[in-house]
Amino acid sequence: MLKILVCISHVPDTTTKIQFEEDGSKLNKTGVTFIINPYCEYGLSKAIDLQEEGKKVAITALCVGGPEVEPTLRRALAIGADDAVRIHAEPMDAGFVARQIAKYCEGKEFDLVFTGKESIDFNGGMVPGMVAEHLGFSFVSYATHFEIASDEAESATVRREVDGGEELMELPLPAVVSCQKGIAEWRIPNMRGIMGARKKPLSVVSPVDADEKVKTVALSYPPAKGNTRYFQPAEAGQLVDALVAKGLI
Amino acid sequence: MSVLLFAESSSRTFKKPVLEAATFAYDLAQQLGASLEAVVVGEAEESAYAELGRHGVSVIHKVSGDEFVNAAYAAAIAKVADLVGAKAVVLAQSYLGRAVAPRVAVKLRAAALSGLVSVPDPARQFDASRLSYSGKGVEEVQVNADRMVITVKTNGYHVEEHPVSFEVKSVEAPSAGIDAIALELIKASEGISLTEAEVVVSAGRGMKGPENWSMIEELASLLGAATACSKPVSDMDWRPHHEHVGQTGIQISPTLYIAIGISGAIQHLAGVSSSKNIVVINKDPEAPFFKIADFGIVGDLFEVVPQLVESIKRVQAA
Numbered sequence: 001m002l003k004i005l006v007c008i009s010h011v012p013d014t015t016t017k018i019q020f021e022e023d024g025s026k027l028n029k030t031g032v033t034f035i036i037n038p039y040c041e042y043g044l045s046k047a048i049d050l051q052e053e054g055k056k057v058a059i060t061a062l063c064v065g066g067p068e069v070e071p072t073l074r075r076a077l078a079i080g081a082d083d084a085v086r087i088h089a090e091p092m093d094a095g096f097v098a099r100q101i102a103k104y105c106e107g108k109e110f111d112l113v114f115t116g117k118e119s120i121d122f123n124g125g126m127v128p129g130m131v132a133e134h135l136g137f138s139f140v141s142y143a144t145h146f147e148i149a150s151d152e153a154e155s156a157t158v159r160r161e162v163d164g165g166e167e168l169m170e171l172p173l174p175a176v177v178s179c180q181k182g183i184a185e186w187r188i189p190n191m192r193g194i195m196g197a198r199k200k201p202l203s204v205v206s207p208v209d210a211d212e213k214v215k216t217v218a219l220s221y222p223p224a225k226g227n228t229r230y231f232q233p234a235e236a237g238q239l240v241d242a243l244v245a246k247g248l249i
Numbered sequence: 250m251s252v253l254l255f256a257e258s259s260s261r262t263f264k265k266p267v268l269e270a271a272t273f274a275y276d277l278a279q280q281l282g283a284s285l286e287a288v289v290v291g292e293a294e295e296s297a298y299a300e301l302g303r304h305g306v307s308v309i310h311k312v313s314g315d316e317f318v319n320a321a322y323a324a325a326i327a328k329v330a331d332l333v334g335a336k337a338v339v340l341a342q343s344y345l346g347r348a349v350a351p352r353v354a355v356k357l358r359a360a361a362l363s364g365l366v367s368v369p370d371p372a373r374q375f376d377a378s379r380l381s382y383s384g385k386g387v388e389e390v391q392v393n394a395d396r397m398v399i400t401v402k403t404n405g406y407h408v409e410e411h412p413v414s415f416e417v418k419s420v421e422a423p424s425a426g427i428d429a430i431a432l433e434l435i436k437a438s439e440g441i442s443l444t445e446a447e448v449v450v451s452a453g454r455g456m457k458g459p460e461n462w463s464m465i466e467e468l469a470s471l472l473g474a475a476t477a478c479s480k481p482v483s484d485m486d487w488r489p490h491h492e493h494v495g496q497t498g499i500q501i502s503p504t505l506y507i508a509i510g511i512s513g514a515i516q517h518l519a520g521v522s523s524s525k526n527i528v529v530i531n532k533d534p535e536a537p538f539f540k541i542a543d544f545g546i547v548g549d550l551f552e553v554v555p556q557l558v559e560s561i562k563r564v565q566a567a
């Protein structure tokens with residue numbers, strides 16, 4: 001039996017026009033739909049793939065967040081997680097979140113922790129490696145392939161992206177795997193999944209004490225672009241001259 | 250007090266992201282009145298040490314050994330950080346840097362700051378900025394910890410030389426826990442690494458089919474650029490998936506991004522909007538990409554790109 005924990009972060013939909021509160025303190029959530037972070041969804045899909053290959057797999061979806069993340073966890077259940085856990089805390093910084101996840105794992109004997117390569121809100125990418133370090137698990141980041149021979153295997157074969165290529169690795173379990181495109185295809189929950197999700201267990205767990213070492217003090221927008229300089233199709237040469245003049249080529 | 254740079258090595262010279270991290274670390278050390286030291290893991294040549302010296306590193310800690318994977322790198326870096334009482338550990342935001350930094354941060358009980366684009370200001374609780382929301386936002390952070398582990402955004406900081414005299418010290422590799430074992434480097438993609446490239450030529454569904462990519466490759470090779478593509482293009486296997494940029498692909502911030510036959514959907518822009526200069530070639534004047542373009546040509550790419558290639562050849566020949 002493989003016990004898999006899938007860590008899910010709850011993020012604004014990829015089509016969201018990002019707007020902050022006027023004082024720059026936080027995201028303006030008005031009208032924003034939240035989704036499962038797309039990279040976490042690769043991890044979830046991979047866990048379900050393993051189950052569908054006929055392996056004995058138990059999949060727990062976990063999110064550190066307030067009650068507002070529960071629909072996101074329900075969606076994970078609809079896609080195919082067996083149960084869900086919400087750690088009741090505002091996700092402060094990566095260190096805080098990693099500590100919560102690691103603490104939850106203690107004594108539960110997970111074989112695998114699947115995460116996304118990063119959350120598309122703060123794009124930190126720090127949580128997975130921190131969880132691995134806390135738990136003393138092996139770790140592979142930016143995984144594009146994952147194979148395991150059986151549900152009793154002691155290691156998996158993975159491929160990860162590295163500078164200039166991909167690396168084939170042997171990954172002893174237990175392990176943390178941060179997932180990205182290539183590892184699995186996203187799944188669309190079917191009607192049965194959606195109905196079934198209501199009956200699957202979603203438990204709420206209290207957080208442990210941990211400090212916030214990195215504090216977001218302000219959010220603003222990058223300098224506005226615009227003022228496009230247009231050239232006619234026949235003026236490609238002038239575009240090249242403009243690029244040369246700017247030292248770009 | 251010191252600032253410790255992880256000088257992720259190639260054996261002879263260091264890649265640009267490492268030199269950006271070095272300049273960043275030097276500037277931070279200056280602000281703190283601290284020394285800049287570096288940790289080099291594995292074998293490196295004299296020329297590599299000299300390059301660190303030129304970038305302001307006064308002490309190089311050489312950790313020998315082979316077969317390093319994430320955990321072993323992290324153990325080595327943390328050991329040296331303790332040895333020199335590092336206030337901050339600075340790494341490039343390369344694949345290796347991203348994999349190792351969180352482990353080091355936990356070992357040192359440090360604040361983990363990823364993808365910084367400005368040096369933390371010691372006078373303001375180490376106030377620093379980074380990009381968030383896939384480049385749609387700028388986040389200002391402050392630190393509430395004695396130590397920091399920082400990754401520096403690739404193409405997010407300049408490179409500057411600050412020559413100093415340096416010494417090299419040897420440190421024994423610490424033992425590290427269990428970790429993944431590298432078996433084989435499968436596919437070293439030829440050409441220039443997308444995440445490190447200064448110029449990127451990218452094309453989308455407007456190309457009609459994979460058979461038309463030779464002009465994109467020619468343009469890229471003339472410019473010394475890496476090639477990239479939109480998601481549908483890699484989904485349809487017109488191009489390899491590691492070229493896919495955007496929200497769900499690779500995020501890049503080159504000096505020049507040339508987008509050809511790409512509409513500029515919000516998810517695509519999320520991966521490229523922090524590029525410093527953007528050229529858009531699209532036959533549709535309403536294509537959303539033009540909204541963030543610095544230079545634009547509204548026209549048929551099958552006419553425009555060959556002309557671009559010819560003009561560049563002319564300029565380069567002159």
Ligand SMILES: Cc1cc2nc3c(=O)[nH]c(=O)nc-3n(C[C@H](O)[C@H](O)[C@H](O)COP(=O)(O)OP(=O)(O)OC[C@H]3O[C@@H](n4cnc5c(N)ncnc54)[C@H](O)[C@@H]3O)c2cc1C
Binds near residue numbers: 482497551
């Ligand atoms: C959750 C999610 C995540 C996503 N992540 C990403 C991502 O990471 N990266 C990404 O790229 N997309 C992503 N997408 C897809 C994205 O929404 C767009 O569908 C995609 O970027 C469109 O690709 P494209 O511009 O190549 O194709 P199209 O939108 O079809 O645009 C083709 C363009 O080519 C132009 N064109 C056609 N013929 C010519 C010609 N002869 N000369 C000049 N111009 C021509 C057209 O005017 C058009 O603007 C994601 C979508 C979702 C839902």
Ligand SMILES: Nc1ncnc2c1ncn2[C@@H]1O[C@H](COP(=O)(O)O)[C@@H](O)[C@H]1O
Binds near residue numbers: 007039065091116126
């Ligand atoms: N609040 C959270 N709850 C559960 N998992 C999280 C949370 N935040 C981050 N993660 C996991 O860590 C991965 C990387 O996130 P980050 O380090 O925040 O970029 C995500 O893809 C998730 O798998």
